[in-house]
Amino acid sequence: MSRSKAPANTYATLREIESRLKSIKNIEKITNTMKIVASTKLSRAQRAMFDSRAYGETSDEIFKKAETQPASEGNKLIIVSSSDKGLCGGIHSQISKAVRARLALEPEADLVILGDKAKIQLARTYASNIVLSFNQVGKEIPTFAEAQTVADQIFKLGKKYDSIEIFYNKFKSGISFEPTSVPAFTEESLKSSPNFSAYDIEEDVAEDLTEFALANAIYWALAEGHACEQSARRSAMDNASKNAGDMIGRYSILYNRTRQAVITNELVDIITGASSLQ
Structure with a gap:
């Protein structure tokens, strides 16, 4: 049997x-x-990333020469650059971890999140801090128009922020990236800079400059994050x-x-x- x-x-x-x-x-x-698809997209993403660095670094040069510093008090805004897609390792969890560490020091800071992945992770513990979120941003190669749209929506919130910080994944090599933050200076921070008088800037131009600089910084963060995402997905x-x-x-x-x-x-x-x- x-x-x-x-x-x-x-x-x-x-x-x-x-x-x-x-x-x-x-x-x-x-x-x-x-x-193979990620490798093909990575080469395109790197070209867009280098272009965005030219925008961001040129814009930052003005604030560096003016010795602009972010405000230490007042309303704070944290912009998180992520995406909607997965299958790319721990790239989203690492940026969320860095943001949570900052929120532990600044629990009253508002959050603007680009991408559903970071939103899902941060909403578990900081849902009340989220004032604005976007999806489908940078779905393919990020563009300055998308960054400008995000910046416009932030200004339409109607809340005056004294300091703005952008968190994103910085591309270091084809196999490594690092969660990084950069400040986006407000009009008041620019005007209170020690070397601001060296620039012959009118009142309305200063406002336009800070808005343009914010869009530049967001574009830079989106392009860097997109390159990191493709690299992480390939790995x-x-x-x-x-x-x-x-x-x-x-x-x-x-x-x-x-x-x-x-x-x-x-x-x-x-x-x-x-x-x-x-």
Whole structure:
């Protein structure tokens, strides 16, 4: 009785292994394809990132020469640059961790979040701080028009902020990034700069300059974050493909061993049956 049940169980196990092996091979094809797509998008994202740095660094040069400093008191705003997409490692959780660390020091600060991933994570503990959120921003290559739209919506909130800080992932290399923050100076901070008198700037121009500088900083953060996201996704898909390859190797060995055991059991049954007839 036991000998008749063993082959059925073995065959079922063999079919399960074959099905699992086929599934893993399909997953490997998908992750390899996603890696290739991410690599292609990364090169485009890096070009956009270098362009945005030219905008951001040129804008920052004015504030550096004016020795502008952010206000230490008053209403504070934190802008978080993230995205809506996953499958890119811990890139979103790291930026959320950095923001939570800052909110522990500034619990009354308002939050403007770009991207659903960071919003979901930060809303668990700081939902009341979120005053504005965006999705589908920087879905492809970020543009200055998108950054300008975000900046306009922030000014339309009608609340006067004394200091603004932007958190984003800074691109360091093809395999590494770092959560970073940069200040976005307000009109009052610019006017109170020690070297502001060196610039012949009218009142309305100073306001326009700070608004333009905020849009520049947001564009810079979006472009840097997008490049980091594509880089992280390429690394994640590369690791997933390697893991799938390792699993395919292990399951192939298991499949061959199980198949050999099935064949051996069938030969034993045939030989035993033939011997009993003699």
